[in-house]
Amino acid sequence: MKQIKKQVRHPLDDLLRIDRIPHIWCPGCGIGTAFSSCLIAMRESGIDLEKTVMVSGIGCSGRGAGYVNLDSYHTTHGRAIPFATGMKLANPELNVVVFSGDGDLFAIGGNHFIHAARRNVDLTVVCVNNFTYGMTGGQVAATTPLKAKTTTTPVGNPDTPFNLPLLAYASGATYVARWTILHTRDLTESIEEALLNRGFSFIEVLSPCPVNYGRRNKENGIDSLKIYQERTIIRNDAQPWELDIDFDRGIVLGKFIQTERPTCTDRYDNTCRPKELIEGEKGLE
Amino acid sequence: MVFWRVPFDSEEIQITTGIVYIIEDRCKGCGYCIEYCPRDVLEFSSKFNTKGYHPPAVKKPDDCVNCHYCEILCPEFAIYSVEASTEQG
């Protein structure tokens, strides 16, 4: 007789569209870990998941929205943040989580990012930074470290990468953190805090792309994790301008900013819909 | 768990042990769980799953402390641990 195998169910299966698992991410790709961390945080934070949506742009990381068993939107390249902003303005009750890649959020979508941060739109933005455009074959990105090899910089990247936490802070974000997929407990805790933070919250997750970034830099997945282990230091009190991505000098991780200021919706309501004005309009009806 | 000397507070302190479950056909053989298990519980198995990868196997079941690190590090939702005492057959 055939032996009946014991039914095994992963603790996150409820939050996953399991009919789509295994997902498309390559062996050793860190996006799955970042995504898993995001799901745990969403569950642990206690937010109402019936009122939670996930929005992604385009790219390997941008496939995230397609795997969460909640309302979710896979938008056009670079447009996850404006799409999410529209949803938040139309229905301020929603918890809106943006899960996307470095290319999507900071190259084609860079302008949307800085303005949503400036206006303090109440969103949680999780950026999987794998230092490249993974999906399209590993081209140089705005986040590629100096001298790193990519398909379009075969002798090494001549340019300086963005310091994303500094960019987020300078633009007006009210929560800013950086972790790697190896620091998954800290990462989960940060995403949880960010979900509960009222205002524009940003979390950068350093993550291996062994297939299209690692391979050209003689780094397999485990090598990348070793680098995240050996060449990082946790300093929650670091200043945003001390957070350059430079693996030779070491990378600073931590929760750097958590502060409060009026959100986009607060300011809009106070300015464009003050009580007198709304009552005045009612009188006209 | 075997001690070389029974700790004085062994009756108050609960030592949790875990049971690891592996959903073999989800695994893509990255080896992260094996490399980063703090107790070196796992190893690559020699068999292939349906996708042609070598999933992990439990080499030292008694050593698992149910820390869940394999579970949260796995990019594939392919491994998790449960506390041994709450385990139902």
Ligand SMILES: Cc1ncc(C[n+]2csc(CCOP(=O)(O)OP(=O)(O)O)c2C)c(N)n1
């Ligand atoms: C308007 C437009 N331009 C270019 C592309 C091609 N494209 C697809 S994904 C991508 C980059 C994605 O990079 P990132 O956001 O870092 O995601 P990753 O794949 O690295 O996770 C590009 C340029 C596109 N789909 N649409």
Ligand code: SF4
């Ligand atoms: S190409 Fe890179 S980023 Fe895309 S799934 Fe593969 S490893 Fe991940």
Ligand code: SF4
């Ligand atoms: S739960 Fe912890 S100790 Fe047990 S196998 Fe997983 S990583 Fe190892």
Ligand code: SF4
């Ligand atoms: S971390 Fe997950 S995918 Fe990688 S070897 Fe372990 S079970 Fe397989």
Ligand SMILES: [Mg+2]
């Ligand atoms: Mg990328």
